[in-house]
Amino acid sequence: xxxxxxxxxxxxxxxxxxxxxxxxxxxxxxxxxxxxxxxxxxxxxxxxxxxxxxxxxxxxxxxxxxxxxxxxxxxxxxxxxxxxxxxxxxxxxxxxxxxxxxxxxxxxxxxxxxxxxxxxxxxxxxxxxxxxxxxxxxxxxxxxxxxxxxxxxxxxxxxxxxxxxxxxxxxxxxxxxxxxxxxxxxxxxxxxxxxxxxxxxxxxxxxxxxxxxxxxxxxxxxxxxxxxxxxxxxxxxxxxxxxxxxxxxxxxxxxxxxxxxxxxxxxxx
Amino acid sequence: xxxxxxxxxxxxxxxxxxxxxxxxxxxxxxxxxxxxxxxxxxxxxxxxxxxxxxxxxxxxxxxxxxxxxxxxxxxxxxxxxxxxxxxxxxxxxxxxxxxxxxxxxxxxxxxxxxxxxxxxxxxxxxxxxxxxxxxxxxxxxxxxxxxxxxxxxxxxxxxxxxxxxxxxxxxxxxxxxxxxxxxxxxxxxxxxxxxxxxxxxxxxxxxxxxxxxxxxxxxxxxx
Numbered sequence: 001x002x003x004x005x006x007x008x009x010x011x012x013x014x015x016x017x018x019x020x021x022x023x024x025x026x027x028x029x030x031x032x033x034x035x036x037x038x039x040x041x042x043x044x045x046x047x048x049x050x051x052x053x054x055x056x057x058x059x060x061x062x063x064x065x066x067x068x069x070x071x072x073x074x075x076x077x078x079x080x081x082x083x084x085x086x087x088x089x090x091x092x093x094x095x096x097x098x099x100x101x102x103x104x105x106x107x108x109x110x111x112x113x114x115x116x117x118x119x120x121x122x123x124x125x126x127x128x129x130x131x132x133x134x135x136x137x138x139x140x141x142x143x144x145x146x147x148x149x150x151x152x153x154x155x156x157x158x159x160x161x162x163x164x165x166x167x168x169x170x171x172x173x174x175x176x177x178x179x180x181x182x183x184x185x186x187x188x189x190x191x192x193x194x195x196x197x198x199x200x201x202x203x204x205x206x207x208x209x210x211x212x213x214x215x216x217x218x219x220x221x222x223x224x225x226x227x228x229x230x231x232x233x234x235x236x237x238x239x240x241x242x243x244x245x246x247x248x249x250x251x252x253x254x255x256x257x258x259x260x261x262x263x264x265x266x267x268x269x
Numbered sequence: 270x271x272x273x274x275x276x277x278x279x280x281x282x283x284x285x286x287x288x289x290x291x292x293x294x295x296x297x298x299x300x301x302x303x304x305x306x307x308x309x310x311x312x313x314x315x316x317x318x319x320x321x322x323x324x325x326x327x328x329x330x331x332x333x334x335x336x337x338x339x340x341x342x343x344x345x346x347x348x349x350x351x352x353x354x355x356x357x358x359x360x361x362x363x364x365x366x367x368x369x370x371x372x373x374x375x376x377x378x379x380x381x382x383x384x385x386x387x388x389x390x391x392x393x394x395x396x397x398x399x400x401x402x403x404x405x406x407x408x409x410x411x412x413x414x415x416x417x418x419x420x421x422x423x424x425x426x427x428x429x430x431x432x433x434x435x436x437x438x439x440x441x442x443x444x445x446x447x448x449x450x451x452x453x454x455x456x457x458x459x460x461x462x463x464x465x466x467x468x469x470x471x472x473x474x475x476x477x478x479x480x481x482x483x484x485x486x487x488x489x490x491x492x
Contacts, residue, residue: 062392
């Protein structure tokens with residue numbers, strides 16, 4: 001166990017401690033701290049550019065951090081101590097920690113040259129987690145779960161956006177992550193396809209104890225699904241609380257202003 | 270000077286022999302050149318600056334100097350430092366190194382057409398750098414590379430004519446010999462044009478077949 005800050009709660013699975021992230025002179029995350037307990041469903045909301053997607057990308061190691069600590073299941077993601085010397089984590093250390101995390105992207109990012117089945121089996125087989133036949137069986141189970149059992153041999157290009165996203169969810173689940181990150185997973189979908197994807201997420205929330213962090217503009221979904229909502233603006237958490245409190249009785253004027261705009265744009269809360 | 274049918278058949282045979290040398294030079298230079306191109310193209314995208322610089326220097330050197338002079342170096346100057354290559358070895362070496370320089374740029378361009386999101390999907394699935402390259406990046410850029418390498422192969426075929434300068438009797442060289450011996454210009458050069466054209470068509474056909482095979486399932490927008 002390598003960590004600089006002591007964990008706030010024994011059961012924290014994700015913890016950001018004074019994390020700062022800058023692109024050049026632009027500060028995307030500003031001394032940001034929060035933690036998620038095992039099994040938490042956390043919705044990250046806020047205007048675009050507020051840093052909510054960056055939080056997920058940092059956890060997935062798609063972005064590095066400029067300062068602070070990110071602790072996943074008690075292990076520092078970006079720092080490693082070798083014989084008592086702290087240093088930047090090695091690729092191997094990062095891969096160890098990363099194996100606990102899965103991510104679903106806004107634009108699906110399926111592999112276009114591989115069939116639906118091969119998209120799902122690729123990583124578990126390459127990572128040595130499952131044999132080829134076990135991976136195939138698991139992939140078919142997962143496809144069944146997301147309602148796409150008949151699409152196993154289809155190529156991604158032949159699927160609708162909603163179907164692609166459900167395949168992407170199955171692909172992330174094949175590695176059995178403890179933490180699932182969902183980055184605006186319905187933003188690129190036609191409105192009539194949003195529900196089929198959200199239903200899968202809802203079912204996952206009920207049937208598994210995965211910790212889930214979702215960046216979303218679907219406020220009614222956030223309201224229904226999340227245990228906790230973080231409202232971000234300019235790289236800071238402005239307000240956090242239960243969905244009921246954030247959506248019906250926000251304390252901060254900025255949260256109220258954001259929600260007013262969202263409602264004016266036609267989203268239900 | 271009247272030539273009999275037998276004489277012309279003999280010359281045609283000579284031209285055919287030159288043609289086979291052209292075919293061998295082309296195939297050998299493409300095989301070695303493309304393999305090197307893959308390695309150099311990927312090195313140019315390396316995260317290590319020293320590797321990037323070294324391979325950039327290589328590419329710039331071969332792109333910016335005359336292959337004519339390079340061939341003279343390989344064939345006439347290297348022996349002075351103890352490296353003796355046969356004419357054909359020197360020819361293949363010179364052609365391959367050039368092909369690799371041009372081809373590496375095509376590899377680099379093709380690899381860069383794979384969207385960043387694809388790499389990110391690979392990271393999110395916890396694949397290693399090598400696994401991402403092998404299973405995500407290369408298969409997708411390969412489809413982009415094929416038509417580019419089709420083009421380059423035909424360029425290499427045409428470039429082989431230059432090795433006649435270091436005494437290799439390939440197609441163009443044989444045509445010259447026949448012209449000198451028979452005094453006929455039109456026939457040997459027409460025959461060699463036809464040969465180049467047929468060989469190029471064969472190369473293009475081969476690549477198009479490969480393209481069709483590997484493009485399957487790739488149609489439409491990226492997933």
